[in-house]
Amino acid sequence: MRIAIVSDIHGNRTAFEAVLADLRQTSPDLILHGGDLADGGASPAEIVDRIRDLGWQGVVGNTDEMLFKPESLTEFAKRSPQMQPLLAVIQEMAAATCEALGEERLAWLSSLPRTQIHGPMALVHASPESRWRAPTHTASDAELESVYSPLGQPIAIYAHIHRAYVRSVSGTGMIVANTGSVSLSYDGDRRAAYLLLDDSQPSIRRVEYDVDREIKALAVCGLPHADWVAKMLDSASPQMP
Numbered sequence: 001m002r003i004a005i006v007s008d009i010h011g012n013r014t015a016f017e018a019v020l021a022d023l024r025q026t027s028p029d030l031i032l033h034g035g036d037l038a039d040g041g042a043s044p045a046e047i048v049d050r051i052r053d054l055g056w057q058g059v060v061g062n063t064d065e066m067l068f069k070p071e072s073l074t075e076f077a078k079r080s081p082q083m084q085p086l087l088a089v090i091q092e093m094a095a096a097t098c099e100a101l102g103e104e105r106l107a108w109l110s111s112l113p114r115t116q117i118h119g120p121m122a123l124v125h126a127s128p129e130s131r132w133r134a135p136t137h138t139a140s141d142a143e144l145e146s147v148y149s150p151l152g153q154p155i156a157i158y159a160h161i162h163r164a165y166v167r168s169v170s171g172t173g174m175i176v177a178n179t180g181s182v183s184l185s186y187d188g189d190r191r192a193a194y195l196l197l198d199d200s201q202p203s204i205r206r207v208e209y210d211v212d213r214e215i216k217a218l219a220v221c222g223l224p225h226a227d228w229v230a231k232m233l234d235s236a237s238p239q240m241p
Contacts, residue, residue: 008162008181012184032058038097064112073090093223122151148174155177164179166203179194188237190233
């Protein structure tokens with residue numbers, strides 16, 4: 001069975017359409033989403049509507065949660081000093097995204113589960129215990145085992161960190177993989193990323209898309225601090241507002 005996992009779209013319609021075209025080529029039997037669908041892009045409502053129309057199952061991400069439960073962001077920021085300079089900016093962007101989505105779409109986001117299990121694979125957005133904290137791509141095998149073995153599956157997939165990788169965890173027989181992100185890549189590669197699980201063998205797909213077109217869409221969409229998002233799309237790396 002071939003399963004695709006598409007995550008961290010962040011309202012980027014241009015990248016999403018390119019990934020959909022690639023999915024028509026790879027022809028998976030099942031497509032799941034890993035959360036973080038709407039916030040931080042020019043087309044939040046369009047992305048949510050498209051995911052729903054496609055009927056993809058998935059999990060809730062941290063930026064999904066902060067839209068329908070704003071206190072989750074402030075609670076995380078209290079425990080994360082590095083978030084303090086960004087808090088007001090993220091809140092302004094989230095408020096605009098909530099307005100664009102409307103109550104019914106927000107209710108749908110709030111209904112998403114925390115975990116998806118299909119065969120030997122378990123999917124979470126960040127970790128089993130948190131939608132906000134996850135191991136980095138440089139995490140040790142011991143950390144990966146500690147965080148993801150509670151899922152009880154030999155293949156653990158997560159998203160959140162915007163850096164795709166596949167790791168065999170030494171001495172455990174477990175594979176941990178990160179999907180990467182459709183939008184806002186942090187690894188210096190501007191292409192969209194998603195994960196393809198082919199007969200339990202995970203691999204990363206990278207998909208070219210017109211980044212400059214999406215930057216132009218951001219410039220006219222009315223999203224507060226869209227220039228910050230544009231800088232991250234252009235550089236494929238984290239930036240300060």
